[in-house]
Amino acid sequence: MASHGGDHIVSPKLYVTIWIILLIFTGLTVFAAFQNFGVGNPIIALAIAVTKATLVVLFFMHVKYSPKMIALVIGCGLFFLSILMVLTCSDYLSRAWKF
Amino acid sequence: MSDSHATTLPPAAGHHHDPALLEQFDTIEQQKDASQFGMWVFLITEIMFFGGLFGAYLIYRNMYNPAFVAASKSIRIDLGAINTAVLICSSLTMAMAVHSAALGARKLLILFLIATLVLGGVFLGIKAVEYHEKYVEHHVPGPNFDFNSSEPADERVPADVASQTSIFFALYFAMTGMHALHMIIGAGILIFLIYRAWHGAYPPHHYTMVENFGLYWHFVDIIWIFLFPLLYLVSRSPVH
Known part of the structure; x- marks a missing residue:
């Protein structure tokens, strides 16, 4: 075992x-x-x-x-977290004229 | 079925009628891997949940940096650092609890679970002291919010920055509050685990519940590992 x-x-x-x-x-x-x-x-x-x-x-x-599958799950989670952060920032940081 | 026929078949894995083995799984290992996988998927949803708060923090820190610097300086770094150490210690005792369960050491398992519960209680106690201080200082966002009222003269900020600090405090209470809620739920489950362990519910190889709770507890520790520098350590250096 x-x-x-x-x-x-x-x-x-x-x-x-x-x-x-x-x-x-x-x-x-x-x-x-x-x-x-x-x-x-x-x-x-x-x-x-x-x-x-x-x-x-x-x-x-x-x-x-x-098992490697656990690492894959974590990788997927971090990938989606990076989408959340990067796309949100790309929106806010490219609107500098607003503030 | 004749006896001679049955004996020629190799003993199939998982058909040894282990009472802990559910019928949809072939082996104990597969059952364990599946439940661990499910726990991790749950933790990923938790990452996304806290991720929304971290995202809001990132944007507002960018927009109102002077207010974040001033507000962060007003929270107690000593208590925050002690709490970080307390949580790291509780992660060690939790890891040792899972280790004891794996070895089948029931008394050690109970002892380490109780130690984890006590350290979790210390963390929540210190957090309560911090919240009370913020309440007394009028640093809780709402009708009584007044950042400058309790700050020493040299740390007061202009009125517009002072009102922007309420955004920091709203995020501070939302993030540490959600974290504390996770700790309270964790403490509740710990009490349940201690009770069950006392009655010998977690023999070696059947302690998946203890293991999965360990994952949850370490996850809550990781959230705090990020909250501490982001909330307490925005900028502590005297020169900017």
């Missing part, structure tokens, strides 16, 4: 490592927010958030050890 995707046992050591990395990134994002990187600030904040979310998805949510 261990060979099958659904029942992979991850060692607690790995969970604790991921937990420590997540806490370090939280400290890092607070530290970065107090620096002045200009337009870089939101980019750094989001890059850290995406990294943290990826770690949670891959290890805490076991996607690294799950």
Whole structure:
């Protein structure tokens, strides 16, 4: 059963490592927010958030050890999210004369 | 059916009358994969739901950036950072709960589920303190909204920017409120899981419910991982 995707046992050591990395990134994002990187600030904040979310998805949510179909579902979701964001922004940002 | 005929057939997978195996599935593994798949499809609908809020946030932050900077500075970064750490800890205890269920360690499973519930409660408690502060400061959008009334003199903003901060606070309460609602629902399910685990409902290989709830809990954690920098950390640097 261990060979099958659904029942992979991850060692607690790995969970604790991921937990420590997540806490370090939280400290890092607070530290970065107090620096002045200009337009870089939101980019750094989001890059850290995406990294943290990826770690949670891959290890805490076991996607690294799950069937490929799960990754496909997540990919579809992110694709539709990007349509929502990109098309909304392309509309608003191309109407600069309104505000 | 004669006995000799039956014995010549190989024992087909899934016909060993496992009480947990529903008849539409061939194997336990297939049943588990299907329920996990369904959980992920649900989480994708949740991403789209929160995606609408994030989209609204993106547009208004672009339109009213000075108001977003001022309003973001008025919320408690220390409490927000502590809450982020609390949620990350609760994700660890949840992951350990699923791990314990996989090993069949019933007492550890109950212990880690209770730890997750307690950390979820701490998060909601801190959130309540923050909401109360915003209420006292007249920072809740509505007839009593007055951004400058409670701000120190050097952090007051012009009247037009002050009125625009209500857009930030409306998004702040909508986003953290929906997140908190997910936490409250999660806490309710956790209590149910603890009760069921106490009665030994989740033996090894039959803990799909615990596993799928874990996915939900981690998802709620991920939403907060994005809410924290977007709401609390818009711009904290003293120089612009």
